[in-house]
Amino acid sequence: MHHWLRHISLPSYSPDTDVKSIEKFFVHHVEYTLARYRGNINQMGAYRALAMSVRDRLIERWKDTQLYFKKNGVKRVAYLSMEYLIGRSLQNAIVNLGLEENFSAAMKNLGYVLEDLYEQEADAGLGYSGLGRLAACFMDSMATMDYPAWGYGLRYKYGMFYQKIKNGCQFEYPDYWLENGNPWEVERLDIMYPIHFYGTCKMEMVDGKPHMAWYPQQKILAVAYDTPIPGYLTYNTLNLRLWSAQPSKEFDLDQFNSGDLYSSLGDRSHAERITAVLYPNDSSFEGKELRLKQQYFMVSATVQDLLRRFRESKRQLTDFPELVCVQMNDSHPTLAAIELLRILIDVEGMSYDESYKVICKSFSFTNHVVARSNLEKWSIELMEKVLPRHMHLIYEINHHFLQQVEKKWPNDQGKLTHMSIIEESPERYVRMANLAIVICHSVNGVTEIHSEMMRTEVFPDFFKLWPERFLSITNGVTPRRWMLEANREMSDLITKWLRTPSWTLNLDLLSDLARQSDVGSLQKQWSLAKHINKERLAGYIEKTLGLKVSPESLFDVQIKRVHQYKRQLLNIIYVIHRYTTIKSMTIEERRKVTPRVVIFAGKAAANYAIAKSIIQLINNVSVVINNDKNIGDLLKVVFLPNYCVSLAEIIIPAADLSQHISTAGTEACGTSAMKFAMNGSIILGTMDGSIVELSKEIGETNVFTFGTRAYDVPSRRSAVRNGEWGVDSRFEAVLSVIERGDFGSHDFAPLLNSLRYGNDYYLLSVDFPAYVEVQDNIDAAYKIPNLWNKKSILSTAGSGKFSSDRSIKQYANQIWKIKPARRSGPISVSAER
Ligand code: AZC
Incomplete structure (x- = not known):
């Protein structure tokens, strides 16, 4: 029957992009999609109608793009991530379509302000931290550069928790981001896969050969929710497929027949629980059966989807790696490889050896972890219970792998113990990173320093065994969201001074700003743009906290997850030191002080007590300092609650200075520094993660670095542990005023103890003197506007390397071996490309 459909032409529904058509489609959605009257549509309603109008334009491109990839039989990459920190999508979609002017005009004609409608959108926080935001930036770059790619993940109903601060303390609330619906997703009830759990395995004879059969006990359905990801100024639009759990009908029917309707409904909610909530990733997952089920749920649905699409090519399964890489x-997502292995062997009847070759050629792995103790592992007991067949396969892989180790290093028990996929004592675990390295053809770190640490400290034996597998690809961020959308003022300036808008697609062009960094008029316009952004942030701070801050002050920002290794504690200890120093100054001396607003934002994992008490301390300090009339505008401290993507978009463009002060050798990358540098914020950092490369690009004299270098960390740590490190008296003085209760009666003893008695693992006391010194240099530099502005311009000029377009190009060339496949179509913009 379907060929009849082909002859039907749609009543002029081709989504034109001129202002009049946009108005029409908007009204159409008000009336037919939302079923509301034109006369009484509120801001939220208007946002939804607008989002639907944008979505229409995306869907057409998206379908065409998929068809184009399919017809051309191109090799594709599947990007698997448990997290996508997407943030808002409306502005991104409109900008990427190149239609902001038209949409703005159409909304204005209808009595709306486009920017106000942007603000209505919920922030999709389907991720917790860096790797989740990285996945979102990578999707934007893959789409923009026309790579044939798919994103796969989970559609959590509750994203990262909503953070409220009461009396200085963090409280976590569920973040039901779907409250007002999600106009970007398309529910695909036609794309659904069964996912099995638990049960037993039995050895059976099939055609005279032994064969392992899995009899699972639970079956849950994975339903696809598709989100179009538009590339910037290209017709290509990719798909982010997020899986949602749904009970299987068969399963419910069994229960119903047993006469127990209500427990069958209970099972329904049990099934749905799998994709109910995102786990914060720096609390330990150990023992969390639900998290293991989430991982398997995501990868099993994805692998089935990849196989279904591959089968359309009619090629043999041994050709899988020629068309798909993961x-x-x-x-x-490492279980994806094991799931594919299982299907190839158990369902397709391929041999182990042949199947193993297929997975090794298809999979690659990015590691984001530095400390070995943070590597992911799963209890074998749990794995055997939830995924018994997969556990067998892991044993088999390990068996073959350890034979290779034995061959390379005969009789070396140490090597076998270290490298084994199975940890034997004190308890038995599967080491997921070891498994991933064994089964992948490539493994990469996320900065040069991190990749080097992987080779020498985290996985040195694996590196000796397979040096060719280890790559380094420095992370990047998308300049569309983080510059063009978040910082219009500065973006316009850059376009003007570079005389081309194409820097947004070729960020290396920014380097040309360096040549002009001394030009007075550029400097003037540059600092004016920064000032406008600071006023906007000051307005937000006043609205949120009722606190007035002066945009004339130096805005000094640290925003990221709250963690001991990131050392927000060092920052606030310095703030207290600064405060007491100012208080002891004469009026004359105070005149020379550079006024600062120190701004923090970040969430602590709900069960991470020390991190939560750091938040408490910051807030308590802010209450004391901000209410001290004697200090006035010389110092203000701000903690902005509920850090998320859209808050970062307001804060980053307004920063004069941003802090990235992790103990050297603890931060794999730290992508926020790249966003700050692009936005002309001067970097204050330790030589860790991305700062090493940023300072190389921006020029060492234009960033402020300090502190122990990674190679000195072990010896200083042992000096601290053995009480051989003399603690700076200013540092100790701060600890005692906290102890005395100057910043509230909260029990800060555990926090203070983490810095004393040889416990100072993150070396705050060691780096404190250098930190104070570099802060003095910053104050001095800020007093000389043309010096400061020049540094700011050079920060932007030096950040071209850190576009995620560059990262993705490296992945495509070095790991995936895929090429762009650009579907030329009507591009509705005049912008050059
Ligand atoms: C983070 C790293 O901590 C951060 O340094 C890096 O910039 C980011 O990944 C992207 O590579 N790690 C995570 O988000 N999560 C885990 C499990 O490490």
């Missing part, structure tokens, strides 16, 4: 964002 990138795993950290070790969380």
Whole structure:
């Protein structure tokens, strides 16, 4: 019957992009999609109607893009991630379509302000941290550069928790981001896969050969929710497929027949629980059966989907790696490879050896972890219970792998113990990163320093065994969201001074700003743009906290997850030191002080007590300082609650200075520094993660670095542990005023103890003197506007390397071996490309 459909032409529904058509489609959605009257549509309603109008334009491109990939039989990459920190999508979609002017005009004609409608959108926080935001930036770059790619993940109903601060303390609330619906997703009830759990395995004879059969006990359905990801100024639009759990009908029917309707409904909610909530990733997952089920749920649905699409090519399964490659964002999706192995062997009847070759050629793995103790592992007991057949296969892989180790290093028990996929004592675990390295053809770190640490400290034996597998690809961020959308003022300036808008697609062009960094008029316009952004942030701070801050002050920002290794504690200890120093100054001396607003934002994992008490301390300090009339505008401290993508978009363009001060050798990358540098914020950092490369690009004299270098960390740590490190008296003085209760009666003893008695693992006391010194240099530099502005311009000029377009190009060329496949179509923009 379907060929009849081909002859039907749609009543002029081709989504034109002129202002009048946009108005029409908007009204159409008000009336027919939302079923509301034109006369009484509120801001939220208007946002939804607008989003639907944008979505229409995306869907057409998206379908065409998929068809184009399919017809051309191109090799594709599947990007697998347990997290996508997407943030808002409306502005991104409109900008990427190149239609902001038209949409703005159409909304204005209808009595709306486009920017206000942007603000209505919920922030999709389907991720917790860096690797989740990285996945979102990578999707934007893959789409923009026309790579044939798919994103795969989970559609959590509750994203990262909503953070509220009460009396200085963090409280976590569920973040039901779907409250007002999600106009970007398309529910695909036609794309659904069964996912099995638990049960037993039995050896059976099939055609005279032994064969392992799995009799699972639970079956849950994975339903696809598709989100179009538009590339910037290209017709190509990719798909992010997020899986949602749904009970299987058969399963419910069994229960119903047993006469127990209500427990069958209970099972329904049990099934749905799998994709109910995102786990914060720096609390331990150990023992969390639900998290293991989430991982398997995501990868099993994905692998089935990849196989279904591959089968359409009619090629043999041994050709799978020629058409598909799979990138795993950290070790969380590693079971994808085991699932593919299982299907090839158990369902397709391929041999182990042949199947193993297929997975090794298809999979690659990005590691985001530095400390070995943070590598992911799963209890074998749990794995055997939830995924018994997969556990067999892991044993088999390990068996073959250890034979290789034995061959390379005969009789070396140490090597076998270290490298084994199975940890034997004190308890038995599967080491997911070891498994990932064994089964992948490539594994990469996320900065040069991190990749080097992987080779020498985290996985040195694996590196000796397979040096060719280890690559380094420095992370990047998308300049569309982080510059063009978040910082219009500065973006316009850059376009003007570079005399081309194409820097947004070729960020290396920014380097040309360096040549002009001394030009007075550029400097003037540059600092004016920064000032406008600072006023906007000051307005937000006043609205949120009722606190007035002066945009004339130096805005000094640290925003990221709250963690001991990121050392927000060092920052606030310095703030207290600065405060007491100012208080002891004469009026004359105070005149020379550079006024600062120190801004923090970040969430602590709900069960991470020390991190939560760091948040408490910051807030308590802010209450004391901000209410001290004697200090006035010389110092203000701000903690902005509920850090998320859209908050970062307001803060980053307004920063004069941003802090990235992790103990050297603890931060794999730290992508926020790249966003700050692009936005002309001067970097204050330790030589860790991305700062090493940023300072190389920007020029060492234009960034402020300090502190222990990674190679000195072990010896200083042992000096601290053995009480051989003399603690700076200013540092100790701060600890005692906290102890005395100057910043509230909260029990800060555990926090203070983490810095004393040889416990200072993150070397705050060691780096404090250098930190104070570099802060003095910053104050001095800020007083000389043309010096400061020049540094700011050079920060932007030096950040071209850190576009995620560059990262993705490296992945495509070095790991995936895929090429762009650009579907030329009507591009509705005049912008050059
Ligand atoms: C983070 C790293 O901590 C951060 O340094 C890096 O910039 C980011 O990944 C992207 O590579 N790690 C995570 O988000 N999560 C885990 C499990 O490490």
